[in-house]
Amino acid sequence: MIKAITGTKDILPVDMPKWHALEETVRNVFSNFNYKEIRTPIFEETALFARGIGESTDIVSKEMYTFIDRSETSVTLRPEMTASVVRSVIEHSLHKQQGLNKLYYFGPMFRQERPQAGRFRQFHQFGAEGIGSNDPALDAEMIIMAYDIITKLGLKNLTVKINSLGLPESREEYKKLLREYLSDKVELLSEESRKRYETNVMRIFDSKAENDQKIMAEAPLLIEHLDEESLEHFKLVKEILTSANVIFEVDPKLVRGLDYYTHTAFEIVSTSVGSQSALCGGGRYNLLSKEIGGEEIPGVGFAAGMERILLACENEKSFEPKEYESDLYIARLDKSLYNVVIDNAIKIRRNNLIVEYDYNHRSFKAQMREANKINSRFVMIVGGEEYERGETVLKDMSNGEQFTFKIDATTDIIKKITG
RNA sequence: GUGGGUGUAGCUCAGUUGGUUAGAGCGUCUGGUUGUGGCCCAGAAGGUCGUGGGUUCAAAUCCCAUCACUCACCCCA
Known part of the structure; x- marks a missing residue:
């Protein structure tokens, strides 16, 4: 008896009404904000993700479905959409046809992790990318759209977390500072964190090891060492969110696992799902286009996990999709x-x-x-x-x-x- | 990659200290007089007890292995 591959799920006819309801809400909100749908291939040249997302990230180093096709090209099933969308914008010169491209997407993503509640190897995301502007209003818009979609579905028990990762220059200086702080404490860190001390020191903040957390509690915070420009950018984002009635909290330890972020990073977490509590996440990625070989184009975006959102909806009984008639x-x-x-x-x-x-x-x-x-x-x-x-x-x-x-x-x- | 839990009918599960033909509810199908649904009633179909090995007179039940599912760690949507 052949069964579906581990970590993949059939979405059966009985499941369809709630998926359609979610998709309808997503499309409505995105089109109100005048975002246009884009569809990119489900697989890409491996180098796009390796360079775009970052070699040292978990996604690239251990989670990608990569294989060599019959023409000896290394290809990878997409683990996320941002790199693909930016590639597509550059490839078709969309950024030259208009200053700002506001795009949204839906679709399956693939990561070879151990499945658990709210986590699958093939899962679905919707998301948006605003490519071609560095305006903080666009950062705020991402958070507002994500928030609106999720609250329109009736979900409660949410926390919007935001942080600023600053500019590359100030971040490098800060990393030095952080390394100095940790230099005489490296021996005390967990094995994983010691690795990160070399590869990506800021990610040590993500560690859940008790001792690591104790050490990091005293560590200098990036947000206290931001440059003027980043502080101003962050301030404007917060102001717009406040006037849009989005309740948020600043989490100075929110360091996202993708290399390409600058300035704003955010997450919306829910207590209604399992331990995989992030319903959506995103941020600004002004460095990404250059990283994958294009010119520098500022951009910001987010992605949300559809299975997780539907799981939260079920657990909260937030809406009842109509039955077939x-x-x-x-x-x-x-x-x-x-x-x-x-x-x-x-x-x-x-x-x-x-x-x-x-x-x-x-x-x-x-x-x-x-x-x-x-x-x-x-x-x-x-x-x-x-x-x-x-x-x-x-x-x-x-x-x-x-x-x-x-x-x-x-x-x-x-x-x-x-x- | 590491740990815990669970595998009995399509689904949710029961199955006593190992002991004859393995059960229930729901679902499915048929019927409850000539041509009318829901509720109710009756009947039927449907199971290599995840798989392989071992212990035993005897295994769904005990032991080992293996696979799958699941939750958690890690990380993320």
Whole structure:
């Protein structure tokens, strides 16, 4: 018995109403902010992610689905979308056609991690990227859109965390400072953190090891060593969020695991899911386009995990997607009338109504039971004396009332149903 | 990669100190008089007890291995 690959999930018809509801909310909010959808390939040259996201990140160093294709090219299933979107903008010179490109996307992403609650190897994200402006209003807009989508779904128990990672120059200076602070404490750090001391010292703030946290509690914070420009940028972001009524908290220890961030970094976390509590995350990435070989184009964006959001919605029972319904079920009393059923079903379906009938040649009772099961509003009964008179019965399933019509006047039936 | 938990019908689960033909609810199918759903009633189908090995007169039950699922660490959406 072949089963779906570890960490992947079938999204079955019963799951579809909530996915559609989520997608609808996402599209509505993004289009109100005038973002346009973009779709990029599901796999890319490995170098795009390696350089864009950063060799030392967990994603690149141990989580990517990478393989050599038949033309000896190393390709990778995308672990996130930002690098792809920036690549696409540069490749098609979208940034030269207009100053700012406001883009959004949906789709599956792939990371080979151990699955757990709210984490899969194939998972879905929606997200937005604003490419071509360094304005703090755009940073704020990302957070506001993410916040609006999530709150429109009725979710509570949220925290919006923001931080500024500053400019590369001030960050390098700060890293020196941090290394100095840690220089005589390296021996006390966990193994993982000692590695980070060499590769990416700021990430030690992410460590959950008790002793590491104790040491880091006293460490100098980047936010206290930001340059003027970064401080001003951060201040404006906070002001806009405040006037938009987005309640946030500044988390000086929020250091995101992707290399390309500058200035704003943010996350929205929920207490309604498992330990993987980040529903969305993002930030500004003014260095990214240069990193992947283009000119320097400022950008900011975020991505949100759809499975996690739906999990939070279920746990909070925040909304109830509507159940499947159909307009008409055509039942026959006599097997010989199958063709009449088929003809009418096709005619009425072509008039934009949801029509079903029994394909398994079951009893009339079974047909009525099925009509009820699929939530059909009406049943059209074909057969018997009425049929001999050229008529058919239409039953309203909500109250049991029945009406008789000329069978060749299906338009009357359609009117009755839609009216 | 590391640790914990769980694998019995399509689903959710029961199965006593190892002891005959492995159960329930839901779901599915059929029927409850000639042509009418929901509720109710009756009946039926459906299981190599995850897989492989071992202990035993006897294993769903005990032991070992293996796989899968799951939660957590790590990290992230």
